[in-house]
Amino acid sequence: MKSLYVETDTILHRLSPRTKLVALAAISVALFFTRSYVLLAAAAAAGAFSYLLVGLPIREALRRLLPVFATIAAVAVFNFAFNSAEEAIVMLLRLTTLMLFAATVTATVTVASFIDEITALARPLERLGVVRAADIGLAAGLVIRFVPEILDRYAAIREAHAARGLKVGFLTVLAPLIILTLRDADNIAAAIDARGFRRQ
Amino acid sequence: MSTRNLVLSSLFAAIIVALGMLPPIYLAVFAVPITAQSLGVMMAGTVLGAYRAGAAVLIVLVLVAIGLPVLSGGRGGLAVFAGPTAGFLLGWLVGAVVTGYLSEKLVNAEQSGLVQTVSFFLACFIGGVVTVYFFGILYLGIVGGTGISKAFLGSLAFVPGDIFKAVIAALAGRAVMAGYPLLPQRA
Numbered sequence: 001m002k003s004l005y006v007e008t009d010t011i012l013h014r015l016s017p018r019t020k021l022v023a024l025a026a027i028s029v030a031l032f033f034t035r036s037y038v039l040l041a042a043a044a045a046a047g048a049f050s051y052l053l054v055g056l057p058i059r060e061a062l063r064r065l066l067p068v069f070a071t072i073a074a075v076a077v078f079n080f081a082f083n084s085a086e087e088a089i090v091m092l093l094r095l096t097t098l099m100l101f102a103a104t105v106t107a108t109v110t111v112a113s114f115i116d117e118i119t120a121l122a123r124p125l126e127r128l129g130v131v132r133a134a135d136i137g138l139a140a141g142l143v144i145r146f147v148p149e150i151l152d153r154y155a156a157i158r159e160a161h162a163a164r165g166l167k168v169g170f171l172t173v174l175a176p177l178i179i180l181t182l183r184d185a186d187n188i189a190a191a192i193d194a195r196g197f198r199r200q
Numbered sequence: 201m202s203t204r205n206l207v208l209s210s211l212f213a214a215i216i217v218a219l220g221m222l223p224p225i226y227l228a229v230f231a232v233p234i235t236a237q238s239l240g241v242m243m244a245g246t247v248l249g250a251y252r253a254g255a256a257v258l259i260v261l262v263l264v265a266i267g268l269p270v271l272s273g274g275r276g277g278l279a280v281f282a283g284p285t286a287g288f289l290l291g292w293l294v295g296a297v298v299t300g301y302l303s304e305k306l307v308n309a310e311q312s313g314l315v316q317t318v319s320f321f322l323a324c325f326i327g328g329v330v331t332v333y334f335f336g337i338l339y340l341g342i343v344g345g346t347g348i349s350k351a352f353l354g355s356l357a358f359v360p361g362d363i364f365k366a367v368i369a370a371l372a373g374r375a376v377m378a379g380y381p382l383l384p385q386r387a
Contacts, residue, residue, distance in 0.1 A: 075345075185211055
């Protein structure tokens with residue numbers, strides 16, 4: 001699984017991850033304090049500029065944002081038809097700006113530093129005994145490790161059904177897929193504890 | 201959280217991610233493709249119960265936030281949370297917990313298969329449909345600027361597909377309970 005981080009070296013890459021995340025949070029709040037077309041359009045232009053600075057080829061840059069932009073545009077059209085044109089334009093500019101800045105942060109912060117930030121954020125919760133901050137990285141690693149395995153298993157179960165002349169339905173594949181996958185849990189948990197990854 | 205529960209939640213998070221990578225299933229009844237990812241959220245509740253299902257969905261959302269393309273169609277990154285439908289993602293988290301909680305309360309091993317399936321369906325409907333839409337519509341109405349009532353009407357078109365998913369999740373939940381029960385063992 002390839003992350004959406006873009007491996008280049010730009011000014012935006014060199015900013016600390018925390019600065020970028022705090023700035024993104026501040027922008028997302030600030031955007032909802034104004035309804036001025038001029039201010040919002042300026043913010044959208046700044047967002048587009050920062051996203052262009054990231055160094056993605058234009059085609060790839062657009063392709064990444066298309067699904068999110070499609071939902072924003074669809075809701076804007078809905079607003080235009082059923083509410084007011086003003087509401088539609090304000091909402092379109094606000095969310096597009098937010099999308100561009102968010103995509104900029106995603107493209108310039110590595111997965112590892114993201115996990116570090118989330119771990120730091122979870123430290124206070126750790127003191128309360130709610131979570132263990134280090135578990136976040138472990139869980140992320142487990143998911144990335146097991147997704148290909150689950151996809152293989154899905155294909156194998158479908159073939160096994162076909163080989164026996166059974167009708168291959170979605171539901172008939174789903175239950176064995178879940179059971180086979182979760183049955184590994186005990187062995188994986190034992191392996192993690194045996195290696196002392198969680199320092200128990 | 202014990203290591204076993206952490207692993208169970210992570211594996212289910214992997215199942216939810218994998219369901220988003222399968223080609224969408226076209227059903228003859230509806231012309232629309234069914235993406236199986238929200239089905240995975242309901243099944244997390246019916247299979248794992250409230251606590252571990254919540255953890256599984258939280259893991260998926262963290263993976264989205266850190267920039268991995270784990271949502272259906274290869275979507276991911278913080279930009280996903282900037283869309284007007286981000287409320288549905290938050291709804292997934294609460295919905296999985298509600299589905300899990302109701303599954304724990306309503307279903308037990310002594311019931312007949314039919315009662316179990318119907319109870320699972322109720323849990324999926326209240327958790328995976330009502331709760332998810334509640335958060336999704338609230339967010340769409342406020343942040344998307346459509347107003348709550350119009351957001352509600354606009355979302356109704358997607359409800360039949362999700363009710364169908366609740367049926368599938370209930371049947372899968374019942375099948376897994378018969379084959380490898382995890383639900384009665386409380387986290």
